[in-house]
Structures are given as C-alpha cells and as structure tokens.
Amino acid sequence: MYQRLDLEVWDGDQPIPREELLKRVPGKQGILCLITEKIDSQVLDAAGSCLKVVSTFSVGTDHIDLEAVKARGIKVGYTPGVLTDAVAELTLGLTLATARRFFQSHREILSGGWEKSAWSPLWMCGKQLHGCTVGIVGLGRIGFALLLRLKAFQVKDILYTARSPKPHGEAEGGKEVKFEELLQKSDFVICTCALTPETQGMFDKRAFQLMKPSAVFINISRGGLVNQDDLVEALKGGEIWGAGLDVMTPEPLPSHHPLLQLANCTVIPHIGSATEKTRLDMARLAAENLIAGIKGTSMPAQLL
Ligand code: DGY
Numbered sequence: 327m328y329q330r331l332d333l334e335v336w337d338g339d340q341p342i343p344r345e346e347l348l349k350r351v352p353g354k355q356g357i358l359c360l361i362t363e364k365i366d367s368q369v370l371d372a373a374g375s376c377l378k379v380v381s382t383f384s385v386g387t388d389h390i391d392l393e394a395v396k397a398r399g400i401k402v403g404y405t406p407g408v409l410t411d412a413v414a415e416l417t418l419g420l421t422l423a424t425a426r427r428f429f430q431s432h433r434e435i436l437s438g439g440w441e442k443s444a445w446s447p448l449w450m451c452g453k454q455l456h457g458c459t460v461g462i463v464g465l466g467r468i469g470f471a472l473l474l475r476l477k478a479f480q481v482k483d484i485l486y487t488a489r490s491p492k493p494h495g496e497a498e499g500g501k502e503v504k505f506e507e508l509l510q511k512s513d514f515v516i517c518t519c520a521l522t523p524e525t526q527g528m529f530d531k532r533a534f535q536l537m538k539p540s541a542v543f544i545n546i547s548r549g550g551l552v553n554q555d556d557l558v559e560a561l562k563g564g565e566i567w568g569a570g571l572d573v574m575t576p577e578p579l580p581s582h583h584p585l586l587q588l589a590n591c592t593v594i595p596h597i598g599s600a601t602e603k604t605r606l607d608m609a610r611l612a613a614e615n616l617i618a619g620i621k622g623t624s625m626p627a628q629l630l
Contacts, residue, residue, distance in 0.1 A: 329621060348372045356381060356620045358612055365390040370398055379619025383612040385409055385467075385599075387629060388521040388548060395630060402630040403615025406467060408607035409599035414471035416572065416598045417546045421514060424570030424592040425453040425542050453513065453542055453567065455479040461512030462486040463505070463528075464519025464547070465495045472518060473500050485512060487519075509536040514544065521548035529553065534560035541566045546598050549575035558584050561591055572598050 334350060336342040341362035342350075351357060351373040358381045359365055365380055370391075380390060381403035395402055423429065431450050434440050443449040458481050462469045465486040473484055473495060484500040485508045486492070495502060505528070509515060515537060519525055529543070530553040537543065543566055545552055554575055560566050568590040574583075577596055585591050599608065611627055618625040 331617065331620065351377075355379070356616045358383065358616045359389070360384065361386060361389050363389060365395070367391060367394045370394055370400065378622070379403060379616060379625075381612050381616035381619060383608055386520065386548060388550065392630060400630075401619045401625065401628060403612065403619055403625050403627055404629050405608040405611045405615075406627055408611055409604050410467045410471045412601045412604040413468045413546060413598040414475055416600075417468070417472050417516060417518065417544065418475050420546065420570040420572055420592065420594060421455070421516065421542070421544050424544065424568050425455070425514070427452045427568075429592055430589055453540070455481050455514070457482050458513035459483040459485065459511055460514045460516065461503075461508035462500075463508065463515065463517045464488065465492045465500070465502075466518065466520070468546070469516075469518040470495060470498075472516065473498055483511075505533075506536060509533055510538075512541060513538065514542045516544040517547050517551055519547055519551070521550045526550050527553045529557065531556040531559070534565045537566050539564055539567065543569040544571075545569070545574075546572040549573045549577065554585070558588070561588050568592070570594075572596055 336346070341360065347363060347369060351369060353376050354373055355376050356379045357365065357373065357377065361384045370377065377400055379401045380395060382390060383405060385404055385406045387402065387404055390402060392402065427450055434450065456479060460476055460481050462472060462484065465473070465488040469486060473486065476484055477499065485503045486495055486500050487505050487508055488495065488502055492502065517529065528551055534556060557569060561569055570592040571585070572594050573596050574585065574593065579585065579593065585593055599605065615625045615627055
C-alpha cells in the first residue's frame with residue numbers, strides 16, 4: 327500500500343540559511359540534511375513533536391546533536407558503507423599528491439620555475455610510500471579500506487589506533503598501537519577517525535611535536551580534529567614535513583587563509599566522497615532512511 331509523502335525541498339545552490347531552515351521545519355515528520363546544517367535543540371524544538379527522523383546525507387554525524395535527538399526519541403539515519411571506497415581512494419590520492427608535491431609542481435610550471443631548475447636532481451623531491459611506516463588514526467570502515475590499499479604500495483609497517491579491538495586490522499598485517507606511539511613511529515600519519523568530543527583538537531602542538539620532522543600528515547575526516555593554528559606553526563617551523571587536508575575549519579576555507587599560503591600544505595575542498603556513483607548511492611540511502619523513519623519500518627542505515 328502506497329503512502330503519500332509531501333516533500334518540501336530547498337533547491338538553492340548554497341546551503342539553506344539557518345533562519346530559512348527554522349522557518350520551514352515546524353510540523354515536519356522527517357528532515358533530510360547535509361553536513362552544512364547544524365541539527366541542534368533549536369531546530370528540533372522548532373520542528374516539534376511530529377519529527378520522527380533526521381536523515382543525513384553523510385557518514386559523519388558531528389553536525390547533529392545526538393544527545394538532543396536521543397532525548398526526544400527521534401531516529402537518525404546516515405550513509406555508511408556506500409562512500410567507503412571513494413573516500414579511501416581520495417585519501418590515497420591526497421597522500422600521494424602531498425608527498426610528491428603535485429600542486430606545488432604544477433604551480434612551478436605555471437610560474438616558470440621548471441625552466442629555471444631544468445632537471446636539477448633534488449628539485450621537487452618528495453617522500454615515497456614504499457618501505458615507510460604509515461599510521462592510520464581510527465580503523466573504521468574508511469581506515470580499513472585504506473589499509474588494504476596501502477598494502478599494494480609495499481609499505482614497511484601499517485600502525486593504527488582504534489576505539490575497540492579490530493582483529494581484521496591485525497589479520498591484514500596492521501598493528502594496533504597507542505596514539506603517541508603511532509605519532510612517533512609513522513612517516514605518514516593519516517587521520518580517518520570520527521569527530522567526537524573526545525577527538526576534538528587531538529592533533530595539537532604536542533601531537534605535531536611528537537611526529538617526525540619528516541612526517542606527512544593527512545586529514546580526510548573533519549577539520550575539528552586539528553588545532554589549525556598549531557598545524558600552521560608546525561608546517562612553518564618544520565616540526566612536520568607537509569600536510570594534505572580534505573577537511574578544515576571553517577569550510578569553505580577563505581581564499582586568503584594561512585594554510586593556503588604554505589608550499590608544504592596541499593588543500594582540497596572536502597571532496598572525499600565526491601564521485602558521481604557515490605553521491606547517487608548516498609542520496610538513495612539517505613532518502614530510504616528518511617522514508618523508513620517516517621513510516622516506522624526498518625531503516626537501512628540507522629545510527630540511533
Ligand atoms: C561524510 O559523509 O561525512 C563526508 O564527510 C561528506 O561527504
């Protein structure tokens with residue numbers, strides 16, 4: 327038996343302005359949001375008691391106040407799994423682009439630097455994965471997909487941290503270690519863990535000082551995991567060799583931001599899951615979660 331659902335869609339190119347969201351949510355049974363919408367008590371109260379489900383078009387849920395949602399008995403749907411491969415591929419790409427200085431090299435061509443340096447043996451030299459130790463911070467779905475791909479690059483060791491035991495990580499040749507040990511031993515530190523109150527700002531001055539001066543830091547998770555001022559200082563002061571960021575604070579990053587002035591920092595605009603197939607899969611899953619949450623049937627990917 328079909329049940330008719332009425333939809334109200336924000337179809338602007340920019341995220342829905344906060345006032346507009348607050349104006350439109352009253353009386354809705356479901357909200358399908360992006361990571362750009364902060365779903366907090368104010369939005370939930372504005373929606374009122376009809377609200378049954380919040381379905382986010384993302385695997386990350388740090389834009390949703392989960393305690394406030396739980397307290398109101400509202401369900402939360404998200405999009406795990408369908409974006410794992412796209413994000414793992416992007417992570418590897420960003421790691422190579424940073425370590426081998428892709429963007430900097432491109433700029434050198436445009437600015438005439440190539441003509442000046444011809445083929446000078448040490449010009450544009452970077453780091454290679456082969457034979458290195460790679461540390462993955464957070465062995466969730468994406469971290470594990472990355473571990474599998476790294477094996478093909480014949481790295482020496484893959485270390486990881488995890489909130490709960492991850493026997494599949496060991497089975498694939500990885501080794502679980504404490505965060506500090508990972509920082510000290512890794513040539514590449516790749517952050518794939520979720521942003522939570524516990525992980526907020528975990529990459530700070532102390533963390534960068536523990537890393538090798540030759541280390542490459544990659545973040546594809548959330549900007550909030552990093553104290554960005556400390557990162558800028560670490561990159562300027564040579565505490566680490568370079569960084570590659572798909573995520574930062576704020577997003578979008580202003581075009582004059584200090585991170586964008588640093589030759590040893592590769593920045594891309596939060597495109598981890600941006601493949602056509604993955605975005606369609608995410609859209610489908612988010613819609614299915616929304617409909618199931620409203621109808622009270624089993625949601626394909628329910629967080630709460
Ligand atoms: C997610 O799904 O959380 C990504 O960061 C957005 O693509």
